[in-house]
Every structure is written in structure tokens, then in C-alpha cells.
Amino acid sequence: MTDALRLVDITEDHLDAVLRVRARSFGPLPASSREQWTKDAVEFLTDGRYVGVADGDEVVAAARIWDFQQWWGGRQVPMAGIAGVVVSPEYRGRGVGSMLMRGVMQRSIERGCPLTALYPATTVIYRKLGYEFGGGRYRFSFQAADLRSLGGRGVSIRRAGPADAGRFLELVAEAHEGARASGVLGWPEAKVAEWLADDEDIFAYLADDGFVVYNWDGNNLRVDELIAHSEETARALWATVGSGSSTARTVHAYVSPNDPVHLLAQLEADKEMQVQHWMLRLLDAPAAVAARGFAPGVAVEAELQLDDAEVPGHAGRWQLSVADGAGKLTPSSGTGDVLRLGARGLAGLYAGTPLASLRASGLATGGSVRDDGALDTAFGGPAAYMLDFF
Template identity: 65%
Template structure:
């Protein structure tokens, strides 16, 4: 039977099989959700962004590739977001998932993605294929009354809607670049406009910031709040906190480094909800060239990369960083240098301190004198996402 297992492009004829396997993995969808799922499926099929495994003529596993951009060091990098990874129950534990994901990696490289990201149901298979933790989706809970008292009444704030999608993206682009943010996804204007028009989305816009929030399970929940100044941050959080007479708490998806943690008198709940996500460098030179780096960092060092899954990343490379940009070019250098596997490279790319990467056994060799400069180049705020996919 193993000889009959092969990778395929998922086609329209496979959709019923995909849904059957998906239902056994995640449960049945409601009628409305199934319609949306079917609509999305066709786009993945048309763009060859859904890969499957078949046994004979029967599809037994599949995974989708979302076409994303993601902020890294204040610059946008293309990222293949892997989702809907499903394997029929009777085929689990037989290597089908690994075969599927190797096909997904190959397809992502073929389509030119420097990075791949996912939320893991289990880390073992993904670590074996070179993925590593890169950040989290953090949800904090604040007392609503604390937010209401933050002030900011001098800032003009108005209701926003679908026509403001372009301005929302402009504000995000400016502020994320200035703060060298890493992790959040970049969405197309049409999708942002759709969200701003949803009935349960309460959207407010200031000159240098905005907030999107709504009701979730009897609580107010902030999906995104960005502000370019203290006054605007206070004003927007106060708008959310104005619902304190109904909701005693406000949940918020945000970075651990968000200024709100410094503005409120009482800290957020001591047990935030964290969903960790993983990253994988697919094309090392392209990923380095697209990423932003610390503006004051200056670095010239060789690296030896060993990628057992993607041979194009392996070999000796010269890493150069200057004026906030980097490059990775083939090197003819000799001698001992820093060595990294695919997980180590990904962890470093995501801002994990090199000392931590070394202590985890994911980096070795090289001159200790170079470590500080390498850490400085990749350092920045904590990587985070606001969206689950």
C-alpha cells in the first residue's frame, strides 16, 4: 500500500475527500461555514496552493498554503502560511504527514516564498522538517474601568468603516516600519474593508491610530489597536473601556511590548492566553534580503548552514548587515565559523538570542566575539501575530 501513496495537486474532484478527512480531523462545519470553506477551496486549487496525498485514487491527506506577507524587522516578507493540515485517522502514524509536509515545503519554494509559518497541532513533525517557534499570539485581559480612565479626550476620534481600509493599512505600514515590528500579517485592502464592514466590528479612527473591537462571549475583545502617540493610545483605549458598565473586562490581542502595558495602573491578567506559532526559512538569501535589521548594526561574518530538507540553503555563506538591510551571498572562506541547522537559522531570524540558540544545541562553532554583533543585528521587539489561520 505504501507504494501507492503519492503527492498530488488537489483538484475539484478531490474536494469531497478533503472535506471528509477535514471533518474527521476538526469536526463538521455549519452550513454557512461550509459555504465559505468551499469558496476558499477553489482559490487554493486554482493557484496550486493545496497539496494532497493519495492512496491509489483516494485522497487521504491535504494541506493549504495561504499567500501572506509578514512583518520582519519593520519590512514585509512573503510568507507561506500552512493551514488545514489533515490526515485520515487510519493513516496517522505511518509517515503520511511527513510526506505531505515535504510536498508543501517543495511547493512553497517553487512558488517563491522565502518563509513559511504555521500554528502547530504538534511540534514533533514540524521540528523534524526545520520549523521552530518564532513568536506567539498573545491575548491579555484588562479591567475595563482602567482603560476607561486613560483619558485622551483632546484627540479627535471618529467611527470608521469599509471606506477607511486604505487609511488603516497606511497607519499600520508607517508605525510597523518605524518600530521595526516582527510577526503581524499583512492583509489586502479588500479583506480589511470586508472586516471593517462586519456587524460585530466596532471601528474607530484617529489621525495616527485606530482600533477594531467587538463582543465575544459576553466580553469586549480588541482585535487590533495601533497608535502613533501616547494621546491617541489613551483615547482609543478609553473608547473601548467606555463599555465598562456592561463588560468588567476587556480582552485584547496585542504584543507583550505594547505601550498599553505601561499606560494602565493595574497590570493585565497574570495568565495571558498564548498560542505559539512556528516559522521556517525556505530560501535563506531571499529571507535575509527581505528582512529589516537593527539600523545601527554592522556585521560581516561567515555562516555555515546545514539544511537536511532544502539543500539550496546548505553551504557556506557570507552575512552582511548595514544600514538596516542584510544580504547572504555564497562564500569561499575557510576556517571555523558559526554553524546553524534549519531550526537554528529560523530561531535566529525570529530574534531568539544567539546565546539561547547555542544552549539549545541549534548553533555551534564560530568566534564568541562575533556573537554580540549577530545578536544585535537580529534583535528587536517580541515577534507576535494577531491572526489565527
């Protein structure tokens, strides 16, 4: 590294340089996609969500910050989604990537995000900065003809449009609150309306208590999201997708590993299931705990010792209190042996990773193993998953 390296806010004048770095990181951007890429980039840089590293006047690394809401335990928590992380080849292995990510994390803290998540191109750098696996994005494949036979003919379904965005979000909230979902992203109504306006590439159908969004994926179909609050609606929506079986043999579906479709479909999903792991990090542990939902009916009092080189405010001893589905993390003056977690271990616990796994990997130490079950229950629930890639 040189003394000239510094963090910068990406501006429109930097975008040509960022594109050059991107081409060296992910391959050239097709000419047909450049206009949309530039349009998207401007949305991020206008409010300080595009951070870079410059050597003198030249941008050599950059990353975008998404403002997300992420469901945890059935409640939404503000989360900074980090995307488009690129570093010019001649600057790799010289600490530029870490410098960039520290700038991104600080900007995320300034924006009031207690969590940050990303899909890693490599886990090494992110683990050094305190990220750990939080969950997966799962794609299952079903035979279209099998889905077509699921029935639900008595359910009224209509084509959805931009005006239905609010209803879509209501159905999503009801589903995720009831299931105490974790990991799923929440989108603003304006963005959902924008997607629903694209009725050439996106097929969206709405019932009284559910909806489906799907499209073509080559010669097959792909379900991006399906919410149903009753068996009959679930059958009807899956059968609607499966009605394309005369031209599409397979339906790829982004769903939870616990989605009811696994119980409704007569035939097992293709064994070639795909999973993309995403990583999580806590930036403000007390705020992240306060915003998250916890298992109802569980009461836990536990002492934690946190170690975090990147967020000094985390370091120290804390009292975790969980009751009535809510949690609180407050500084503690206690003494004696205590459960110790670094940033990676804390991320894993928050995401519901069993403490036995965290202990076996060295990410949790100390304290009494006999107390682990209560913490596992408090943070546990359905597997954390995402439907979206960013």
C-alpha cells in the first residue's frame, strides 16, 4: 500500500474507473447492460452508499451498500447489504480490500444499520473482519407436471400489478411474523411496485391470501417468491406455475428448506439442490439484539464476553436477557467464567447456529455447556434463508 491510498465516496466521475476494476474482477460488462448498471450506480452514490479506495486520483476498489430490512425471529432489523465489492488485481493482497470493507462497515454504522450481510466471493477476507455464515439461498427443482397436478381449482387467482405492491407486503409480513422467519429480505413498496410493473418478464398472480412471482429461466420456469396462508391457495399457486408443463419440464424454486411445497409435491425435489451461503456480521450488538425476535415462552439470562477488533464498542462483558419474545444486551460488571464470543461467534449465535457447533469450531469458549441449550432455544427457529441475491 502507498500513503496515497484513501477512502472516497464514489461519484459519477469515478464510474468509468469502477467499471474498469469491475471488468478485471468479474469480466467485462456487456454493452447492452452498461446503461442500466450506470443508472443503478447513481442511485447508490447519490446518498453515500457507494464507497471506494483511491490511489491518488485513481479509484482502485469499490463497494455498494444496500439499505435492507432483514427478518430475524419474525421481526425486521435494518441491515446493510454489501455488494459489488471489486479490487483491481495489482492491489489485491495488499490490504486494500480490508481498507475498503472497514470503510463500508463504518459507513453502515453511520447509517444506523446494526447488521451487515453479503454473499462472499471468498470467505477469507470477510472472516478476518468478523463475518460468518448466517444462512443460505436455496434453489430446489420440481417437475412442472407434478406441480400442475396439485389442484386448488376453487381458489380465485388474478394477474397482479403495481397497485398490488402494498398487499404483497402485507401477506409477506403476516407469513414471516407467524413463522418467525429469519434471513429473508424486506423490500420497500416502491421497489415491489416497480417489479410488478414489468409484466413482460415477471409473472405475478394474487389470491386472497397469497401470491406467486415467477418467470422464465432458459427453457424452464423459476419461482422467485410464493406466499400462501392456506393449503388450497398454496396448491392453486403452485399449480398455476406448473401449468407451463407443456413447454417447461422443470420449475426451479427459491424457497425455504421448510417450505410446504416439499410436503405437497408428490415427487421429491431434484437431488441437485443448490445453495449459496451468505455471511452476517453485527455492527451494533445491543441494537441488533433489541430489534430481533426470539423464541416465545423462553426466558434466558446469560453473561457474555465479547471480543471484536473491528468494533471496539462490542468488547467487554455483557448481560443478555431474553423474555416474552424480546431480547436486551446491556453492559455487565460481573466476574468469573463466562461464554466468550468473537465477532464470528456472535454472528453465528445470532443466526441460530447451535453453540455445540460454535464450540467445536473454536468460535465459542468458556461458560457452562449445560447453559447452551437455553441460548440455542432462544436464538433458534427455522433455518435462516434468503430468496434474493444482491
